[in-house]
Amino acid sequence: MKIRVIDRDGNKHELEGDPNSTLMEILRDADLDIEAACGGCCACATCHVYINDQWLEKISPKDDDEESMLDQAFDVRNTSRLSCQISLSDELDGIELEIAKE
Amino acid sequence: MIEKTDVIIIGAGPVGLFAIFELGLLNISCHVIDNLDKPGGQCAELYPEKPIYDIPSRVSITGQQLTDDLLAQAKPFKPVYHLNQQVEKIAKMETNEWLVETSLNNKIRAKCIVIAAGAGSFVPRKIPLENLDLIEEKNILYAVRNKSILEGKDLLIAGGGDSALDWTNELSKIANVTLMHRRKEFRAAPDSVSKMLELEKNKKVSFLLGQIHNIENLKNNKIKVLVKNNDEIQSFEVDYLLPFFGLKMELGPIANWGLNLMENLIKVDTEKFETSVPSIFAIGDINTYPGKLKLILSGFHEAALMAQECFKYCFPDKKNVFRYTTSSKDLHKKLNSS
Numbered sequence A: 001m002k003i004r005v006i007d008r009d010g011n012k013h014e015l016e017g018d019p020n021s022t023l024m025e026i027l028r029d030a031d032l033d034i035e036a037a038c039g040g041c042c043a044c045a046t047c048h049v050y051i052n053d054q055w056l057e058k059i060s061p062k063d064d065d066e067e068s069m070l071d072q073a074f075d076v077r078n079t080s081r082l083s084c085q086i087s088l089s090d091e092l093d094g095i096e097l098e099i100a101k102e
Numbered sequence B: 001m002i003e004k005t006d007v008i009i010i011g012a013g014p015v016g017l018f019a020i021f022e023l024g025l026l027n028i029s030c031h032v033i034d035n036l037d038k039p040g041g042q043c044a045e046l047y048p049e050k051p052i053y054d055i056p057s058r059v060s061i062t063g064q065q066l067t068d069d070l071l072a073q074a075k076p077f078k079p080v081y082h083l084n085q086q087v088e089k090i091a092k093m094e095t096n097e098w099l100v101e102t103s104l105n106n107k108i109r110a111k112c113i114v115i116a117a118g119a120g121s122f123v124p125r126k127i128p129l130e131n132l133d134l135i136e137e138k139n140i141l142y143a144v145r146n147k148s149i150l151e152g153k154d155l156l157i158a159g160g161g162d163s164a165l166d167w168t169n170e171l172s173k174i175a176n177v178t179l180m181h182r183r184k185e186f187r188a189a190p191d192s193v194s195k196m197l198e199l200e201k202n203k204k205v206s207f208l209l210g211q212i213h214n215i216e217n218l219k220n221n222k223i224k225v226l227v228k229n230n231d232e233i234q235s236f237e238v239d240y241l242l243p244f245f246g247l248k249m250e251l252g253p254i255a256n257w258g259l260n261l262m263e264n265l266i267k268v269d270t271e272k273f274e275t276s277v278p279s280i281f282a283i284g285d286i287n288t289y290p291g292k293l294k295l296i297l298s299g300f301h302e303a304a305l306m307a308q309e310c311f312k313y314c315f316p317d318k319k320n321v322f323r324y325t326t327s328s329k330d331l332h333k334k335l336n337s338s
């Protein structure tokens, strides 16, 4: 499966996804400068991304924990998600997103 | 006055706390310094309520429970804690001891330093806007150290957690406070939330829905904060902006101590966990070596081996006899007297 990412400098990347990983893990392992300080425990908000509108509804919605953690992020939008809380699946093949500023 | 001890531990995370115990077993005394207002490092600051499942023999234990138990385990050895301060400088003295200085101007000397600094000290998360340096010095407060400068001023407080709410309530007594948050829900203690809502109702505090979009410097010592809510942008002139967006970890002064680093981690050997500078050790998340896993479990092991080597620096003339805790009379005496 493919993941299409725009990094903080506006460069485009196409990454190979893996249905056993979270989105954060793929971004982190591709060295895309995503800090993910808490390692995916929804405790740091340093894995903040904007999901392309069209893909947003295919992802399971945020829970309270994620919504609260987003309070510590900057420039939170309707399309904001914490990438560690998104488990990949074949349905998300081709997903497009942008990494938020830190 | 300069205090004196055998070993200074930098960082009161789980690994630093367990090091007190391992050093104490060998009769080595410690002072522990941490930037946070409480011991426990990541466990206490980032996930106090979350359960950890890979501490041997503990089927499940929360970050806070683990911290409390480690504190209790270290207590018989009478460690001295210095919280709310960062270690800024270390220097070798003529006596061959280390002199450690903190941001609160505390000075302590010791024979060894153990760096258990995790991913660095917890510091407030800064606003990710460029060219803020000048404003950050004058008009942005990430922490309130001196309330009196805020008297009668116009303040914009940003955030929705405990710090934002507590300071809104507190500072509303002496200043014109506007609290700004991206939603009208707060992840703070219910008491502080209801107090804030009460103050808002009585017009002692204003609430503003939105997020920081940009900040501009004004000539009259004030700043203009552009606040974005959905697609609307409003501008606010205030004396001070107080952003409370939680804490992040930053390596900080450790980078300047002449240690051999690799990607912000301190290189150590796996026998003594000593750094490239003799008598300075590094254990826990801050160190790196082939095969390193950033686990609490690994940090505990590293603390035990580090203590063996510290013994040689602290008591060069004594022989270290290996004893189990089950049979150490020395230890039992300490446990009984505490």
Ligand SMILES: Cc1cc2nc3c(=O)[nH]c(=O)nc-3n(C[C@H](O)[C@H](O)[C@H](O)COP(=O)(O)OP(=O)(O)OC[C@H]3O[C@@H](n4cnc5c(N)ncnc54)[C@H](O)[C@@H]3O)c2cc1C
Pocket (backbone or CB within 6 Å): A037, A038, A039, A041, A043, B010, B011, B012, B013, B014, B015, B016, B017, B033, B034, B035, B036, B040, B041, B042, B043, B046, B047, B051, B052, B053, B054, B085, B086, B087, B088, B116, B117, B118, B119, B120, B121, B122, B251, B252, B253, B254, B283, B284, B285, B286, B294, B295, B296, B297, B299
């Ligand atoms: C959400 C989450 C879940 C986790 N789950 C697990 C798990 O299940 N199992 C597991 O084994 N690990 C887990 N971890 C990792 C574990 O918490 C860390 O490995 C552990 O905290 C490392 O301990 P430490 O003592 O080395 O450093 P830390 O806990 O990071 O503590 C370092 C301390 O040093 C202080 N400090 C740093 N520099 C200075 C300075 N210059 N002056 C003063 N103070 C300073 C900092 O303020 C901090 O308090 C998890 C981590 C997170 C974030």
Ligand code: FES
Pocket (backbone or CB within 6 Å): A024, A036, A037, A038, A039, A040, A041, A042, A043, A044, A045, A046, A047, A069, A082, A083, A084, A085
């Ligand atoms: S990695 Fe910390 S919240 Fe996602």
